[in-house]
Amino acid sequence: NAGVTQTPKFQVLKTxxxxxxxxxxxMNHEYMSWYRQDPGMGLRLIHYSVGAGITDxxxxxxxxxxxxxxxxxxxxxLLSAAPSQTSVYFCASSSxxxxxxxxxxxxxxxxxxx
Amino acid sequence: SQKIEQNSExxxxxxxxxxxxxxxxxxxSPAYLQWYRQDPGRGPVFLxxxxxxxxxxxxxxxxxxxxxxxKQSLFHITASQPADSATYLCALDDSxxxxxxxFGQGTTLQVKP
Numbered sequence: 001n002a003g004v005t006q007t008p009k010f011q012v013l014k015t016x017x018x019x020x021x022x023x024x025x026x027m028n029h030e031y032m033s034w035y036r037q038d039p040g041m042g043l044r045l046i047h048y049s050v051g052a053g054i055t056d057x058x059x060x061x062x063x064x065x066x067x068x069x070x071x072x073x074x075x076x077x078l079l080s081a082a083p084s085q086t087s088v089y090f091c092a093s094s095s096x097x098x099x100x101x102x103x104x105x106x107x108x109x110x111x112x113x114x
Numbered sequence: 115s116q117k118i119e120q121n122s123e124x125x126x127x128x129x130x131x132x133x134x135x136x137x138x139x140x141x142x143s144p145a146y147l148q149w150y151r152q153d154p155g156r157g158p159v160f161l162x163x164x165x166x167x168x169x170x171x172x173x174x175x176x177x178x179x180x181x182x183x184x185k186q187s188l189f190h191i192t193a194s195q196p197a198d199s200a201t202y203l204c205a206l207d208d209s210x211x212x213x214x215x216x217f218g219q220g221t222t223l224q225v226k227p
Binding site for chain 2: 048106
């Protein structure tokens with residue numbers, strides 16, 4: 001049982017390049033989400049999905065795209081990378097504990113945009 | 115606007131003492147509040163959940179309180195150990211019933227032997 005797996009762990013991009021951060025979970029969780037973490041800013045929600053085929057925007061969605069074709073996978077696409085997207089990205093999946101959404105996070109993907 | 119605040123300054127305490135971390139929020143009416151632990155270079159890990167109708171929750175050396183009138187949660191670690199050194203994040207549901215969690219910026223705890 002691997003939990004939430006993110007790849008790559010590190011990535012360096014040039015401004016304008018595109019890439020996809022991969023996220024997979026093997027817990028059969030319906031809910032998945034992407035956060036970015038910046039110093040002093042905490043975790044900010046980018047996009048989330050309540051099930052296969054359903055996605056919605058979070059607090060900071062601009063410049064990012066997501067899709068959810070299967071329960072297991074929730075990739076995050078950067079369409080044209082900008083230096084402001086330099087950050088650590090966390091994918092999470094959720095189970096409901098006593099009616100509350102409890103997150104299981106991946107190990108993170110550190111992205112640098114030059 | 116909705117806001118969650120945790121002490122941005124690191125908390126330094128001596129081993130064996132009780133650490134108390136604070137989470138304040140405004141313009142929310144959360145159904146529950148959660149605390150996560152994050153070690154350097156790793157993703158956050160869920161610790162405790164407390165619901166709006168619960169005043170206090172305990173798990174081993176951890177205790178969480180939730181005061182919806184003050185709009186504040188306190189997170190206590192009793193008999194702290196150097197292994198408790200980490201960043202602790204509080205998180206609230208955003209009251210939209212979509213499962214979205216909003217996180218505070220975290221407080222770093224350093225326990226000195």
